[in-house]
Amino acid sequence: MTVIDKLAIANNFDGIETLMQRIKLERKCRLSDEFFRNVIKIYGHLGGRINSAIETLFDMPNYKCWPSVKTFNFVLNLLVSTKHFDVVHEVYMGASKLGVEIDACSLNIIIKGLCGCGQMEAAFSVLDEFPKQKCRPNVRTFSTMIHGFCERGCIDEAFNLLERMEREGVEPDTIVFNILILGLRKRGRVEEGIELFDRMMLKGCDPNSGTYQEVLYCLLDAKRFVDAKDFMKKMTDKGVIPSYESYKLVINGFCSENLVENVDWGLRQMVKHGFVPKMGIWKRVLQCVFLDSRIANCYHIWYEEIF
Template sequence: MLSMVSHPHHTPNPITSACFCSKDLHFPVFPAFSPPRPAPNPFFPLLFNPYHHLSPPLPPNFTPQQLLDAIRRQNDESSVLRLFCWASKQANFTPDSTVYEEVLRKLGRVGSFESMRSILDEMKLVGCSISSGTFFIFIQSYAAFDLYEEILGVVEMMEGQFGCKPDTHFYNFLLNVIVEGNKLKLVETANSVACLVEELSRIAHQIRPALLLIDEMSNQGLHPDEKTFTTLMQGYIEKGDMKGALKMRDQMVAHGCLSMNVTVNVLVNGFCKEGRVEEAFSFIEKMLDESFSPDQFTFNTLVKGRVQVASRLLRSLQMKGLVPSP
């Protein structure tokens, strides 16, 4: 926080921002527009000259569009935040997501990422709508400053801290940014590739962008591993597409990856979920020739599959009024 200094023409009358909550924020009161207010919870420090703007930046009955236009004319972090805080204290105005997101864009363009995060926390605090579009701004801003490692953390932040579920559009956008930035090297290790693919394919209709990621990796000399392909197989199975899962296994073999136990068990589970228990047995017999060793999960899956088939048969007989012989 800058210390207060004397000014030849104006007596300082600091007030605390109504829109932030971590450290005191001081700047001159505009007597005609801002009556004294009790200090709310301060938010974060703002580095600017508190005597820079001594006249109100907008008329008292300003419209949201006028505020947006004024924010867009600002050229630095201090002026953007100062204007936003002044507007937020006006009795006739409450910022909405459009205003907050414009502030985020302006801060992102000058690389003020800590302030962006503070604004995002403020949106959550006041109950302002936060959508995947809000996080697009973070991705674009990080990309503009080549902070691609930060981009990969956006999904975790939006889900874990803000309860915002990424959709197909979000993942396509994320994938495009990574590919266009030629930054797939960020995910060239087995674990990071698998994690990103897992996120991309976690919901069934997001398999396509995950496949595009694998194709792009191959174009750049990167190599997905067995865990990557197994994750995609699981995505197909959850979608109910066993044929797609088996095709993905063929691609895995073509890439020179061996089928480990987890891969075989995923496919066995897929067969059993569709009631194709005999095919599951046949697949296991084939994999035994490739050094597959069935484990407890394998046997449990087969037993469960048998039970499910038997249960479906029993229900079918009962619907037809038939009773199995003892």
Template sequence: MASNSITRFRSLTKPTRQTLIQSHRHFSSILNPDSTTPLTSKQKSRAALSLLKSEKNPERIIDICRAASLTPDTHLDRVAFSLAISKLTELNYYEGIRNFVDELFKTRPDLKTERFVSNAIVYFGQAGLLNDAHQLFDKMPQLGVGRNVRSLNALLFSCVAAKEYDEVKRVYLDFPGKYGVEMNVDSYNTVIKAFCESGSVSSCYSVTAEMVRKKCRPNATTFGLMIAGFYKEGKFDDVGRVLEMMKKHDVHIGIGTYNIRIQSLCKLKRTVEAKALLDGMQSRGMKPNAVTYSHLIHGFCREGKLNEAKELFKKTINGGFKPESECYFTLAHYLCKSGDFEAALDVCKKSMEKDWFPNFSTMKLLVEGLANGSKVDEAKEVIETMKNKFPNKVDVWNEVEEKLPK
């Protein structure tokens, strides 16, 4: 791998090599300003991701990406790229996104790959720059990269990310034939996702019929998307029809499918029905998982049924399940909003033991609620924990502490 990189580097023109060397020297200090010890690729990626989370200067966001020499080959780097694009989009720095991607193709020959081009097409869609996504797809041969189903899927997903659903339909109908690319199950699932998001879920029946004609077998994701879409549109009879289709196509109706149904009912504030679905599932010998309980806890919280939410949370923990951080944060937030600060404190402590800290607004609610309930010492203990964890927020927490009852 190293020898290949050296060969690619030597193949560049002298001015380009000098530019890369100067850029490396200029940007390397961004990621580890307090040390002269070189970072490994993984350390660079982690440092970049950490810096990107709080950076608001668009040029510095790009400099951080340059310093880390991100690639599409690791999950960490793809997350960092995606975060950078999201932040630049929020800052309306569209020309900067275009220039940065163009720069990468000019100065990073290692990125002239089908994988990175496909990722870049998605990034343009994520930024709402769909014309740029199309232009990049069109000029792939000029970059020495062939078009295939991965790049077609990237373009379809780019359209979904940009919420240009008519364009999804156009690409789906015209591009496979135009470019001689055969769609796969991921292609069809992206089209189905678009129909579901745009309120046209009934059109998915024709897509699945085409899949069958093309000998492309629908999978659990195909039907899961349709189930969620029909619930969203309130077409409950169609949910049953999709479940029958799953049986017909020999697709297992497992915990993932049940979790989609439970989450969909909870979003409709029909959490009691979702709980009944869980009970029926368990009576048939199927075991729930942490995701199942998290959906229900969130649903009960949104409906103000906090006793049920607390009971399920307790059952989740005692059952040996490991809820994700969002489950703790949601329950803590709603308990604070309802005035049950003792229960909220217990949830927050369990969360912080895992190094998961609810956001500032939730913790401020908790601290003020404890103090107003004559639990000033507990409130100050929480403040001290937050100061230690987030040194950059010490002044903000000092202000909160000063306003507490004495």
């Protein structure tokens, strides 16, 4: 493997192919499944030689080495990640020829590929294949399909899949809820996104920083600026810092509703967490507090200190 690694570093992929053919003809050493997986990785990730990666997989029996399902799945995932969707099914169908027993990971990769190219009906067909292959779909299976539906704006279909997921005893995780909340927000259904967050908490599913940020954007989109302020306090209490854009939106919202004290809070929090307000924010703030000379003077001092 050392020789092959050196050839890879030198970008001499033709040299690797020549060496592999020589090894096959001489039959003087027995190569492991891990060895072939590394060669396939070199072809796929370093050399961009996807065809060589596939050929190496199917050539393994000629070296008296049969691929493990891990190596087989590596090739499937390589094809999906490089968007070679046209050959994924062909490789998948070659599993029996290679003596590979398909597992849940294999089917998940196929579903990922189908969702990636918008073939959602075909993805459902693969979902129905799980019991036939003596496998059970897992949270990754459903999250991939739910993401596929949300990406295409098919939110109701995504929630139907969530119901099926729960019926089949698969508990949705934080990633699933994040995908759904983002999907709802993109379709303007922000109140439903906020309600879903409450449902998530009731189920005992711990939110992550991405969850909090999406729910905050839902509150801001709904123009619930005071609620957004309270939510931002909860976020910071948990060590999650709202984004610069969040502070910008909430400050603009407070300005539009003439909530001067809240404007002051938002600006101070923004600076406290390391964000520097840009000129547009300062102009908006000064417009809001222009009639209050005391507060306006306070912001003038702030501006001078920061800049």
